[in-house]
Amino acid sequence: MNGFSKLSGATKGYIVLIALVFLSWLIFKILTPDNFGSPENLMAYFQASLIATVGAIGFYFVMDMGLFDFSIGANIILSAVVGCQLANTFGMGYPGLILGCIITGSLVGLCNGFFYVRLRIPSMIVTAGLALIYESIANYIAGGVGQTLPSDMRGLGQMPGNIILACITFVIAYVILNYTKFGTYTYAIGSNEYVAKNMGINVDRYKVYAFILSGAFFGAMAILTISYGSSIVAVTGMQSMSRNFIPTMGCFFGLAFMRYGIPLQAIILGEFIVNIIFFGFISLGAPTAIQDMISGLALLIIITLTTKIVKGEIVK
Template sequence: MKKLKQSQYYGIGLLVLMLVVFWAVFKVLAPTTFGSPEKLATYMKSALIYAVGGCGLYFICVMGPFDMSVGANIVLSSIIACNASEKFGYAGLIIAPLICGTIIGLINGIVYIKLHISSLIVTCALSLIYEAFSVYATNGKNVILSADYRAFGDYPVNLILALIAYLLCAFILKYTKIGTYTYAIGSNEVVAKNMGVNVPKYKIVAFTLAGFFFGLQAILTISFGTSMTSASNLSSMSRNFTPLMGTFFGLAFKKYGHPVIAIVIGEMIIQLMFNGFVALGAPTTIQNVVTGVALLVIVALTTKPVKGLVVK
């Protein structure tokens, strides 16, 4: 049993078991309203989208900081994608949000490093600015993606784009200097700095990479939802937490060597929970309860307490 727990596939097997158990429980409790093949396909569409954002957040969170501008980034990138598609077709739909998301990530990283203050404060403040841009870009109205450019909202094109994102994330983490230094900084920033790693540079790179993945998520989001409303007063913040939960699954199971797979399966588990409670007749606000409880549980499991440490 000890050897089994040390296996690199133990964590993935445990996640798959959790996925099957959650499906089975909700299927038994709500056999007619939950878990049919068609509904599972719909659940997985949402999971694929959030997992792309979770992959982006992983680059940041594994180092220690957080990015609370995810929702604002996705809203603004989605709006720009929709507007660009009207002029340039699919080229605008793909290229515009990638550029927008990457630039926002770069700005986040530079401001965070230059101001030397908490990433939470920096990204929350910048979210207000990005939301203001989204209002300006739409004049406070909804933008609707033309029916001619919604291929990324359904199978198999959405699955292909998501797989490209997952493979890219896994490749960067495992086979590049960026991935190596990302883990080194996350493990011990002081030691990494003493070994010659340019910590500020690679933190900026992490935020920039995250922004690129949020641009990918924006493509899937606007294609799946077909419309986007501008945000204000940090209303975009609600979009932060579902990708973040997938990231925490990746952090919890990174010791098994497959964080990207853990992120994807984790998002699938979260979607089963969301839709399972809805199938049981619970109000849609139960999603907020599930999100809050899941975040607390996952953070508790992924944080190693230190004896005598003062909680801040």
Template sequence: MELIKKARQSQWYGVGLLLVVTALVWTAFKLLCPTTFGAPDQMLTYLQTGLIYAVGGCGLYFIVVMGLWDFSIGSVLVLSSLVSIGFAQRFGVFGLVVAPVVCGALLGAANGLAYIKLRIPSLIVTVGLSLIYESLSVFAADAYGTRLSDAYKMFGSYPHNLILALLAFGLCTFILSYTKLGTYVNAIGANEATAKNMGVNVDRYKFFAFVLCSLFVGIMSILYIGYGTAQTPMTGMLSQSLNFKPLMGTFFGLAFKRYGHPVASIVIGEFIISMMFAGFVALGMPVTINNVVTGATLLAIVCMTVKRVNGAVVK
């Protein structure tokens, strides 16, 4: 019993538990679909998809850990992808990489400024702004087109996508572990009133968290457009459907953050979700059942890993 208790106190316990879950998910679907699931080349494809959404999940982590929401990331992803297409045509690889990151950071600054100045819930602010960003994506598509040139698809496959994703994960880890921003977003999430009493400028760090969130979505868009090679505008709040896969990875990071490895948890969590989606497709299940089972599994993992005291979540 003492050995089990010490293991749970280890900073690697959460990562180890997620790896066990990964192995169990793979084994279950491999037994059910031995010929259509889990081959080495298929596993690389699952990882490729997981990397894309894990980068967005890392950005969203800065927001959600403070108890805020950003429901504009789908529209930011679409607009950044279209901007990437346009600037790649004019400035080559430099435009392909830099333009969506700058676009994401600027949109994040707009989100943060609107949230701080308007003093209304972040969910309402970001949903409203997403409608504006969706409209801007229509203009971007008209100006630049919707298809990425074959010459600039390098970030849609290995090794370029892996290198870019690892750089993003490294940046997120560095910010969370070695900067005031990383320290203060966790402090604000734990107890905002206490953080204020300690002299933390809460509004400033919330603003920078919004900037970082959309900046990482800008990085995600480079991988996303490289993998899909085309992006059409999404209006009428259709971009909201793109919010949830990064958010699911973020939930894994929050559930396991007490072990000190939120980024690793986000990456492994997105890989698990990617495997599950592929497994359900291999089983021939409709998308609706796919989403129900995936969501239920996510809730089960979060409930099992987040301690509750008198109904309150202990972070």
């Protein structure tokens, strides 16, 4: 234990994360050794986790400022519908898909940030209300029909396309967070908004920027989502909120491991852990309700343990 306490914060964080990955794999490998956890399966789990990871990394900029977004699912669906329409109906191909998703996601983020700042009510209330509007717009654009991406345009849903797109988003997020004024202000506002204001930071402006950036990442997540699944259906009545869960879980890992100095890396491995657990329950044949209940419980346990490990310490 004394040796562990002398390690740097980042090293401690990586050790804990890798241990959690191994433990999650080991439990299900013991329970169902024949159809879970082979190297090929693990690669498939990781590729599936990249979809939510891209969105979770963007969401981190919002959550680190103490804000929340209930329109994640609606943003993903609307962005995917617009991108698919531009790619198919307007014949723009990959440029239409990529630009349509990312620009739409950014505009949704801009609306979220604008109305949050102007209305001065909690972000979760603003985004929950706006989610209904985004769902309706997506349903109108889609004409009530599921949107399907042609087979020759699904390259970003499989290797190496998905890996390349995910790596690009990771690098962008890392550079912004660690080497830009925006990244510095993100941490400052998240640590103490009052102090940040006294330092001369325009807090409202940077909150809007955070929503826009987050929206762009959700647009990238929409690209991976429709490319991987090949189709998407516009829903109404807040049914899109089911898509909020997994990116939010990954973002919690980032917040929990922020004290180790590796929030983005924690999101990547955290989403991998979530997918290992998810596919582990599938291999066991567990009902969906049981999967969700145990996955949520596992998340609470993991976050509780990881946030208490360094209680009272200063991690450098």
